[in-house]
Amino acid sequence: SNGEPQQDCLFCKIVAGEVPATLVRETDTTVAFRDINPQAPTHVLVIPKAHYPDAASLAAASPELIADVVREAGEVAALERIAVPDGGPGTGYRVVFNTGSGAGQTVFHAHAHVLGGRGLEWPPG
Numbered sequence: 001s002n003g004e005p006q007q008d009c010l011f012c013k014i015v016a017g018e019v020p021a022t023l024v025r026e027t028d029t030t031v032a033f034r035d036i037n038p039q040a041p042t043h044v045l046v047i048p049k050a051h052y053p054d055a056a057s058l059a060a061a062s063p064e065l066i067a068d069v070v071r072e073a074g075e076v077a078a079l080e081r082i083a084v085p086d087g088g089p090g091t092g093y094r095v096v097f098n099t100g101s102g103a104g105q106t107v108f109h110a111h112a113h114v115l116g117g118r119g120l121e122w123p124p125g
């Protein structure tokens with residue numbers, strides 16, 4: 001895909017303001033908003049405004065844009081005060097790109113999950 005908005009894409013509708021979301025941050029190229037079904041005290045989604053179906057296609061199309069998304073994930077963690085390198089349980093955070101339905105991807109507009117504020121098991125379930 002070429003980054004153009006997709007008519008039936010939920011996250012393109014959030015970018016367009018056609019579906020409401022609780023915004024955390026916005027840049028020229030990205031939007032960060034709270035997940036509607038949070039799995040941790042901090043659960044924020046960072047998306048490129050441009051539509052790509054998953055992180056791999058985003059990275060292939062625009063390394064700069066996926067770098068924007070990853071940088072914004074760090075900005076969100078700092079805002080949420082979980083960007084603590086050695087703070088013990090409940091600090092630190094995880095950035096996840098679920099890729100493919102078998103891995104739990106349900107929305108096919110690339111997005112990074114930023115999760116933190118509780119203990120996070122490794123490996124994940």
Ligand code: 5GP
Binds near residue numbers: 019022098108
């Ligand atoms: P995925 O499963 O594709 O990795 O992540 C999609 C995420 O989008 C899920 O965590 C889900 O809770 C979230 N989500 C689905 N619909 C909405 C919505 O309308 N608004 C918001 N804010 N999050 C949504």
Ligand code: ZN
Binds near residue numbers: 009010013050051109
């Ligand atoms: Zn989209």
